Amino acid sequence: MVITAEIIKLELCDGKVFWQCSSNDLQSMKSLRSVERLFICVLNEPTKIFSRRDYRILQEILSKNKEKLQDAEKFWKLHHNLESEEIPPSKKLKLDNITFRVSCKVSGKLAKSYPSQIYVHINDERTVFGIPIFKKPLSQRKYIKHIGLRSTIAWAMAHYSNLKPGDVILDPMCGCATILMEAAHAWPNIHCIAADKNQLQLKKAQENAALIPNAKISLICSDVCDLPLKPSSVNAFVCDLPFGQNHSTVAEMKIIIPKIIETLNRVLTLNGNAVLLIGQNLKDFLLKEVENLNSRSQDSTSSLECVEALYLKLGETHAYMCVLRKENKATET
Numbered sequence: 001m002v003i004t005a006e007i008i009k010l011e012l013c014d015g016k017v018f019w020q021c022s023s024n025d026l027q028s029m030k031s032l033r034s035v036e037r038l039f040i041c042v043l044n045e046p047t048k049i050f051s052r053r054d055y056r057i058l059q060e061i062l063s064k065n066k067e068k069l070q071d072a073e074k075f076w077k078l079h080h081n082l083e084s085e086e087i088p089p090s091k092k093l094k095l096d097n098i099t100f101r102v103s104c105k106v107s108g109k110l111a112k113s114y115p116s117q118i119y120v121h122i123n124d125e126r127t128v129f130g131i132p133i134f135k136k137p138l139s140q141r142k143y144i145k146h147i148g149l150r151s152t153i154a155w156a157m158a159h160y161s162n163l164k165p166g167d168v169i170l171d172p173m174c175g176c177a178t179i180l181m182e183a184a185h186a187w188p189n190i191h192c193i194a195a196d197k198n199q200l201q202l203k204k205a206q207e208n209a210a211l212i213p214n215a216k217i218s219l220i221c222s223d224v225c226d227l228p229l230k231p232s233s234v235n236a237f238v239c240d241l242p243f244g245q246n247h248s249t250v251a252e253m254k255i256i257i258p259k260i261i262e263t264l265n266r267v268l269t270l271n272g273n274a275v276l277l278i279g280q281n282l283k284d285f286l287l288k289e290v291e292n293l294n295s296r297s298q299d300s301t302s303s304l305e306c307v308e309a310l311y312l313k314l315g316e317t318h319a320y321m322c323v324l325r326k327e328n329k330a331t332e333t
């Protein structure tokens with residue numbers, strides 16, 4: 001699927017990406033996997049207009065931008081049908097007299113009387129008004145019952161695994177196997193191995209796996225340090241490492257990380273990728289361990305290289321997605 005959108009502005013601190021596209025692109029945008037929600041942008045201006053600290057100014061802004069708002073409304077109506085495919089005709093909205101609620105958050109019975117809403121996001125730099133195109137966030141997946149990691153991040157981890165048909169992908173601390181669900185859904189014809197030492201987590205992983213009927217997913221109850229897998233048997237290794245908060249302490253992680261690096265180096269095939277999600281507090285320790293492994297390795301043919309370390313913010317938690325590759329020493333530049 002090709003999207004002809006042109007990115008016009010990236011606001012990295014707020015995680016917003018602004019782009020221009022044609023309404024024909026909308027159906028394909030619905031398939032974006034690393035996007036939480038899509039909005040029609042009505043306004044994106046510097047916040048200095050709020051210096052009066054009088055929030056009735058919001059109303060003024062809306063009336064000044066009536067045309068933009070009307071355009072957005074037309075766009076919203078045009079694509080409302082995308083969401084209402086499953087709604088019986090008798091329950092479909094009459095689109096000739098639409099009202100929008102302007103909200104921080106409206107819930108309960110009151111919310112049901114408005115078909116859509118306008119989101120207003122004001123920070124020190126920008127004031128952004130947007131209307132969500134789809135009622136449900138794109139990040140809500142029909143094929144995942146138990147979520148152990150944001151689906152958008154899980155998809156991105158599968159993406160950086162560089163999967164090809166026939167590949168074997170392992171998540172040795174899979175939890176509910178969110179990453180493997182995204183991989184199995186988007187990359188058919190791969191074999192997923194979901195391992196965890198906790199039977200309860202594996203049960204959730206099994207229930208998730210049942211939602212993608214054609215997926216090939218094997219479950220293993222095992223400690224990550226003792227995986228019953230042969231050397232060079234997996235093409236991709238993904239792992240959402242405990243950040244040293246809920247599932248383990250930082251001290252425990254410092255013991256386990258060197259063992260995980262050894263394991264991944266052992267089970268990965270040459271040119272295989274490992275994608276590790278790690279808390280900011282442990283990222284340097286992890287990369288140092290990769291260097292340590294290379295320097296003590298007896299293997300003269302391959303080495304483990306960090307290809308990318310991408311910064312992420314998960315709520316209030318700062319994290320990194322580290323992409324490692326097992327490279328052939330002879331082809332290193």
Ligand SMILES: C[S@@+](CC[C@H](N)C(=O)[O-])C[C@H]1O[C@@H](n2cnc3c(N)ncnc32)[C@H](O)[C@@H]1O
Pocket residue numbers: 147148149172173174175176177178179195196197198201222223224225240241242243247248256
């Ligand atoms: C951060 S959670 C992973 C969440 C996962 N990404 C998901 O989608 O649910 C970490 C997982 O590591 C598992 N774990 C912790 N220590 C382990 C070990 N030594 N061996 C295998 N699994 C382990 C925990 O049981 C937990 O399910």
